[in-house]
Amino acid sequence: MRTRRYGLAGLAAALMGLSCAFWVAPASGQGGMVFTSGPISGPGGRDEVTAARLASYMRVLGFDESQRSATKDIHEGYLELIRSIDADRERAIRDARRDAEEGDTSSLIEALPKAIGEAASKKRKATASLLEDLRAMLTPEQHARWASLERLRRRESGLVSSVSGAGVDLVALIEELRMPEEVRTATVGILAEYELELDGVLRGNEREMAKLDEKAGGGGAGMPRVMDFATVREREEAERKGGVRVRDVNKRYASRLAEGLPGEWKDRLLSVYRERAFRRVYRESHAMTALRTALKFDDLDADQRRRLEELLGQHEREAARLNARWAEALEKAETEGTAGGAFDGLPGMEDRTSEDLKAARAARSAYDRQTEERLGTILTPGQKERLPKRRQGNGPVIVTPNGDEVEAEVEFHETGSGGGVRIMRMGPGGG
Structure with missing residues (x-):
């Protein structure tokens, strides 16, 4: 028996922290998975x-x-x-x-x-x-607050989704913005409505997943169970639909909250919400990090600094346009179920990513590469050596709901009869 380690493309943020195993039978290529929903x-x-x-x-x-x-x-x-x-x-x-x-x-x-x-x-x-x-x-006075804690607990467990915007807690977001009291007051009533409506959606999603848990067997939400890939797909689709329902509530209330705020805070709220909702789209790219790093070099001459500042401005403007296109394509694909799945690329699992989404992602990646090439023409060889290096490794980058990046890893244990067992791990301390 041999053990190989390699990255597996197509794994999604929904699997952050998940350790699971799936096996492939030697003849049919069909398999199953030890799967946990949390x-x-x-x-x-x-x-x-x-x-x-x-x-x-x-x-x-x-x-x-x-x-x-x-x-x-x-x-x-x-x-x-x-x-x-x-x-x-x-x-x-x-x-x-x-x-x-x-x-x-x-x-x-x-x-x-x-x-x-x-x-x-x-x-x-x-x-x-x-x-x-x-x-x-x-x-006795604090007992009335227990229901608020229970709703908070449901948001902690329920706002975990690969659907863009379905992992945002607007209550926490407003708190993080640290608005002046006179500004924050305008959000109180809307947030109270949001908490109650979102809680109803999260409870509904819990019931849907509980039905699938019961169908698959096992000990309840978050408990492991063995599923075939058809059951995994069914669960993945239910989670997508639940995520879309949460996303729609978040979008609607983010707009309502913004409408009641003065201009500066309105723009700030919408900007932060967009970045939280589409973390993979709006996170700082390697090209942008390299540009900002280069501008801090203390050995730039005047012409280099001028050219770098021009390149930075151009990159920010074009990246904003490409990001908007990417976010729009991603939201549409998530709504239609064509954003790809966590298990796309595994044996018997087709790639379901829409062509529009692929094109939007590719356009942004191509522009980043173009910027990095232009950056290289401005700097000296010694300066280029001091730029941040791209990550090394074979696994795909997984962007988690809280914006962290981890690399997926897979082990394949061959059984000697043509089949085998794969163990997938993501995140620190994976099993």
Whole structure:
């Protein structure tokens, strides 16, 4: 048996933090997958309460200093328990991988769902216990705020989607903008409506996914189950439709919020929302990073600086036009189900990406390459050596809902009979 590592094109942001295995039968080429609907590795899985989340909870509940101090002490014990659960899960998965390398590939299919499921179950119990501790601290006046915390929890778990704009929480976005109080006041009533309407959509999405979970078998949302690729496709389509519903709510309320703000804050809100909704489109490209870096060099002559500033201005204007085209094509494709899927390119899985979307992405990439070539003609060989280097590696870049970039990795364990088992991992600490 041999083990190869290679990147697998076509994996999507929806798989961030997912460890799974799929197997391919030697004759038919058909296969299946050990699949979980939520992140199982790395910090901040759907049910976990990180320090940042805890701070939000205490703010929503209106905790005073004594309540905050007691909560932080309880949270330390909770985090220690979570770390222990993660360590046990990773140990079990490593053992299964070692068995696979020695020829027992069937152990992967058995061990992955068992290890993932046990860890998920333990984490749910730990989180439920933590939340009960928080609830026990509430004063009679604070009890009325518990419903707001429950809605926040549903946004944390439900605003995870590969659909552009479906991962944005407008409540958090408005808070991050730090508007003056007299400006922020105009958003309060609209945000209250948004919370309630979005919560209804998220609950509906949860019910839809619960039906698919029940159909596929397993222990509920976020728990592992073995699916064939047809079932995976069905689930992927349901998640896309749910993401589109969330996106549409976010688009509508982002516009309503902006309409009630003065010009400067209106533009700021719409700009930040666009960048959050289309992170892959509007994140800074390597060409832009290289340009900004070059302009900071202290050994540029006057002509170089002038040419670089002109190139930067040209690039910003043309990139804005190309980005708008890309974002429009992406939104249309996501609505129609032609934006490609997480498993496109796997055996028996066709590429469903629309030609318009492919062309828009290609146009932006081509322009970035053109800018980098022009940049190279302005700088000296020594200056070019100091520019940031492109990433090295074979795996595709996965842009997560929070904008981080990770590289997907796949291991293929051949069974010696023409079939094999692949293990896909993304993100830090993948299984």
